[in-house]
Amino acid sequence: MATLNDVAWEQVFSKLPVIEQIKKVGYFDIKASDLKAAADREPRHLAKIDYESNRPSVFVENELNVLAISNSSYRIGRFNPFFKLPDWNLESSKPVSLQPSTNLETLSTREISSENAVIYSAYSSSMIEHFCEEEVVPTVSGRMRTNKFSFSVDSYEHQAQYVEVNGAQIEIDAGFEGKSSFHIFEVKNSISSSFNLRQVYYPYAMWREVIKKPVRNIFLTHSNNYFDFYEIQFQNSLNISSASLSKHVRYSLGVNAPTKSEFEKALQELSNVSPSGIPFPQADDFDRVIDLVALLMASPKTKNDLAENYDFDPRQSDYYLNASRYLGLVESFDNSTYGPSALANIIYSKNAHEKKAFLMAILMKVPAVRNLSKIWSKDGSKPSLDKVIQILENLPDTSTLADSTKKRRAQTVMSWTAWLRNQMDLSQISDVY
Numbered sequence: 001m002a003t004l005n006d007v008a009w010e011q012v013f014s015k016l017p018v019i020e021q022i023k024k025v026g027y028f029d030i031k032a033s034d035l036k037a038a039a040d041r042e043p044r045h046l047a048k049i050d051y052e053s054n055r056p057s058v059f060v061e062n063e064l065n066v067l068a069i070s071n072s073s074y075r076i077g078r079f080n081p082f083f084k085l086p087d088w089n090l091e092s093s094k095p096v097s098l099q100p101s102t103n104l105e106t107l108s109t110r111e112i113s114s115e116n117a118v119i120y121s122a123y124s125s126s127m128i129e130h131f132c133e134e135e136v137v138p139t140v141s142g143r144m145r146t147n148k149f150s151f152s153v154d155s156y157e158h159q160a161q162y163v164e165v166n167g168a169q170i171e172i173d174a175g176f177e178g179k180s181s182f183h184i185f186e187v188k189n190s191i192s193s194s195f196n197l198r199q200v201y202y203p204y205a206m207w208r209e210v211i212k213k214p215v216r217n218i219f220l221t222h223s224n225n226y227f228d229f230y231e232i233q234f235q236n237s238l239n240i241s242s243a244s245l246s247k248h249v250r251y252s253l254g255v256n257a258p259t260k261s262e263f264e265k266a267l268q269e270l271s272n273v274s275p276s277g278i279p280f281p282q283a284d285d286f287d288r289v290i291d292l293v294a295l296l297m298a299s300p301k302t303k304n305d306l307a308e309n310y311d312f313d314p315r316q317s318d319y320y321l322n323a324s325r326y327l328g329l330v331e332s333f334d335n336s337t338y339g340p341s342a343l344a345n346i347i348y349s350k351n352a353h354e355k356k357a358f359l360m361a362i363l364m365k366v367p368a369v370r371n372l373s374k375i376w377s378k379d380g381s382k383p384s385l386d387k388v389i390q391i392l393e394n395l396p397d398t399s400t401l402a403d404s405t406k407k408r409r410a411q412t413v414m415s416w417t418a419w420l421r422n423q424m425d426l427s428q429i430s431d432v433y
Contacts, residue, residue, distance in 0.1 A: 002057070003307045003314055008039035008046055009056040018076060019062065026161060027077035035074065045308070047074055052082040052194040053313040063156045067198055068168040071145060079153040079161050083243050084194045085219075085230060095226060095250040098125045113298045115187040118222040119174045127251045128176060131218070131229045132183050140175030140184075149205045154241035170202045182207060183216045190291045191223045192311045200232055201240045208237065224290045225352040227251040257423060258357035266354075266361035273327060273365045280368075280398050281323035282408050284415040288312075290359060292320045293329045293344050300339035323412075327362050356423060363420050367395055368413045373420060388413050 324330035388410035
């Protein structure tokens with residue numbers, strides 16, 4: 001599926017000598033007005049490539065990326081501004097649990113649907129002070145222009161390229177100042193596997209020139225009531241590619257795990273998952289399913305919206321939308337726009353542990369997951385992928401799949417069952433499923 005940005009950037013490359021100029025001098029600078037004329041699309045949409053998965057196909061094919069160098073111009077080159085985040089292993093590391101403030105009626109842990117709500121929830125529960133290891137005060141947020149600064153960025157062959165920036169627009173989600181440091185936060189209300197370092201480096205480069213205190217860069221993500229804090233440190237303050245992860249802590253807000261009785265109640269209240277006309281999905285990361293539904297709770301979206309604005313590539317948008325529809329959590333309004341189902345609206349209005357109980361119950365209602373869960377609990381060890389394939393071969397909606405497709409779907413069943421088991425010891429409730 002080609003996104004609007006894919007099409008627009010193809011137009012730019014067909015009308016302007018981008019590749020030729022890059023081969024000749026190493027980069028191609030373009031004014032926002034020329035970019036808009038060539039692409040017939042707003043430059044701010046074209047240049048907003050926050051995740052590696054958002055890269056337009058013509059960039060991927062030619063190993064290119066784009067950076068703002070002023071408020072009205074951009075540089076395209078063979079540099080790599082993306083930083084990969086580590087996977088979180090829930091089995092080996094447990095989150096730090098903090099309690100929400102009990103005297104703030106306007107803050108609810110039930111619906112953290114915006115980046116501002118993420119910041120308010122993290123601040124009011126003392127997560128931010130816990131991570132920063134000092135008392136802090138919110139002092140800065142919003143859009144602003146950078147001063148003049150320069151830096152180097154590595155190419156895909158690890159060759160440094162020099163970039164000069166003057167008056168580029170940046171947006172700081174939140175800045176907190178303490179006695180020892182100034183902490184700049186970039187916030188995402190969804191899972192991220194990578195992000196564009198521009199989002200933290202440009203504010204860092206600006207503020208380190210105007211204050212005396214050290215500037216700390218924190219990338220904060222929220223998903224399913226988990227808050228992941230990543231502190232990014234630049235080993236060389238003049239090289240954006242010298243970024244490294246110096247600290248990572250995952251927090252949970254309040255009670256996140258359901259009780260046995262809550263899970264049993266959810267199982268009893270939900271009907272079986274029996275989608276009409278939707279094939280068994282391929283979407284291994286169930287947390288991403290939860291995230292996608294949360295994004296649609298804020299407002300209906302198209303596949304293009306998801307592929308351009310969140311950490312989903314076009315193929316993933318399709319896979320995870322189908323998985324959410326299969327589970328009864330998402331509906332298609334007009335074959336192009338998607339939003340939450342009535343069931344999703346009910347589930348996502350509950351508190352964190354009740355919501356998780358219902359999401360677990362939905363998975364348990366999937367015959368393949370339920371069957372694998374029983375075998376896993378009975379044997380006391382993780383079943384082989386061949387065992388999952390055998391389960392799929394004996395179910396009506398998966399028995400006729402091609403062998404290669406069964407293997408991919410089996411991986412999804414394995415991942416969903418593992419997610420389910422990470423939430424609760426299912427051997428304790430085997431009698432209810």
